[in-house]
Amino acid sequence: MTEKPTMIAFQDVHKYYGDYHALRGITATIRAGEFFSLLGPSGCGKTTLLRTIAGFEGISSGAVMIDERNMAGVPANQRPTNMVFQSYAIFPHLTVGENVGFGLRRAGLSKPELATRVGEALEMVGLKGYGDRAAHALSGGQRQRVALARALILKPKVLLLDEPLSALDKKMREQMQVELIRLQRQVGITFILVTHDQEEALVMSDRIAVMFEGEITQLADPETLYRRPNSRKVANFIGTMNFLPAMILAEGAGKIEVEAKGFGKLTLDAEQAPGGGQASAEGAAIGFRPETLTILFDGQTASDRETMAVIEEVVYFGDMTYYDVKLDGCDAPVRISMRNVFGRPVLDIGTRTRVAWSPGALVLFR
Numbered sequence: 001m002t003e004k005p006t007m008i009a010f011q012d013v014h015k016y017y018g019d020y021h022a023l024r025g026i027t028a029t030i031r032a033g034e035f036f037s038l039l040g041p042s043g044c045g046k047t048t049l050l051r052t053i054a055g056f057e058g059i060s061s062g063a064v065m066i067d068e069r070n071m072a073g074v075p076a077n078q079r080p081t082n083m084v085f086q087s088y089a090i091f092p093h094l095t096v097g098e099n100v101g102f103g104l105r106r107a108g109l110s111k112p113e114l115a116t117r118v119g120e121a122l123e124m125v126g127l128k129g130y131g132d133r134a135a136h137a138l139s140g141g142q143r144q145r146v147a148l149a150r151a152l153i154l155k156p157k158v159l160l161l162d163e164p165l166s167a168l169d170k171k172m173r174e175q176m177q178v179e180l181i182r183l184q185r186q187v188g189i190t191f192i193l194v195t196h197d198q199e200e201a202l203v204m205s206d207r208i209a210v211m212f213e214g215e216i217t218q219l220a221d222p223e224t225l226y227r228r229p230n231s232r233k234v235a236n237f238i239g240t241m242n243f244l245p246a247m248i249l250a251e252g253a254g255k256i257e258v259e260a261k262g263f264g265k266l267t268l269d270a271e272q273a274p275g276g277g278q279a280s281a282e283g284a285a286i287g288f289r290p291e292t293l294t295i296l297f298d299g300q301t302a303s304d305r306e307t308m309a310v311i312e313e314v315v316y317f318g319d320m321t322y323y324d325v326k327l328d329g330c331d332a333p334v335r336i337s338m339r340n341v342f343g344r345p346v347l348d349i350g351t352r353t354r355v356a357w358s359p360g361a362l363v364l365f366r
């Protein structure tokens with residue numbers, strides 16, 4: 001597969017608000033046609049970074065390039081970008097069609113041309129035939145679609161979306177997520193989504209930049225972020241990660257020998273330590289996701305390694321059961337998630353059980 005060309009390049013971007021250092025050396029590229037997300041906790045600088053692309057926010061140093069052009073001094077209205085905001089900024093006194101066509105009113109299109117473009121944009125967002133409705137009478141989800149149509153009709157190269165779904169209820173949000181993915185594939189333009197919802201980012205994105213305190217901590221595709229987080233911070237922000245204390249015994253030739261509580265001595269590949277070499281004060285730990293351990297029921301054989309554990313807590317979720325178990329030799333419990341299978345019992349607290357695990361699923365944090 002050939003790599004897509006670069007659409008946005010951040011080159012060591014810093015941003016100060018007075019004394020406050022909001023962006024701390026952002027260097028990253030976003031590819032043309034990519035669905036890209038900026039993910040991180042509140043206040044980490046996601047909106048600020050998005051606004052530097054749109055030109056609503058100047059930068060203190062570094063460069064923002066769009067389509068190989070340095071955007072320094074280029075005002076927002078001359079950039080090939082368009083932004084959809086969290087609060088649907090639509091004009092309530094206009095019709096849906098007038099809202100969608102608003103940005104084109106000075107483009108010198110004839111009435112029929114304008115009507116065609118508005119009709120196309122409404123169809124893209126699933127609002128075909130809504131053009132004459134009063135905008136104020138729409139639901140939250142419909143308003144967000146109008147805001148999307150209004151941005152898309154201008155045919156930007158890059159669509160910037162700042163938490164566009166956060167005001168919607170869960171059902172509506174999930175539906176709009178699927179529609180946004182479909183829409184992005186259909187129009188093929190670069191989408192950059194800001195969200196603090198890790199699930200939303202995982203579901204929607206080709207790649208995700210995880211931000212903390214004005215920096216990008218890891219930039220990768222969803223599977224890599226989930227399977228090989230480069231730090232405890234990223235591991236904890238995306239999904240659930242179990243940690244067990246570990247000691248590094250030796251390393252070299254692409255292998256790392258560790259001794260981990262509960263698992264004993266094992267050899268990991270260097271790629272299982274994606275955070276690189278710097279040691280932390282907390283000491284090393286191995287991490288693993290709850291679904292990478294499996295409780296073995298009577299007669300089942302382990303596909304890889306096996307150890308013993310005692311069940312300390314059981315949380316039943318219908319399709320899943322979470323077991324907090326203490327592996328032999330460990331002081332603290334770890335969480336195992338098991339998909340429930342018809343006819344198989346949910347185990348009780350206090351049960352001693354066999355647990356299967358695999359060294360390949362482990363991640364080493366230093």
Ligand SMILES: Nc1ncnc2c1ncn2[C@@H]1O[C@H](COP(=O)(O)OP(=O)(O)OP(=O)(O)O)[C@@H](O)[C@H]1O
Pocket residue numbers: 017020022040041042043044045046047048049196
């Ligand atoms: N105009 C401003 N003046 C001073 N400080 C600002 C300004 N805008 C943002 N900040 C600060 O910069 C930091 C980053 O803000 P930003 O809005 O980019 O965060 P965010 O990641 O989008 O957060 P949220 O998820 O809450 O929207 C915050 O600490 C914020 O208080």
Ligand SMILES: [Mg+2]
Pocket residue numbers: 046047048194
């Ligand atoms: Mg924000």
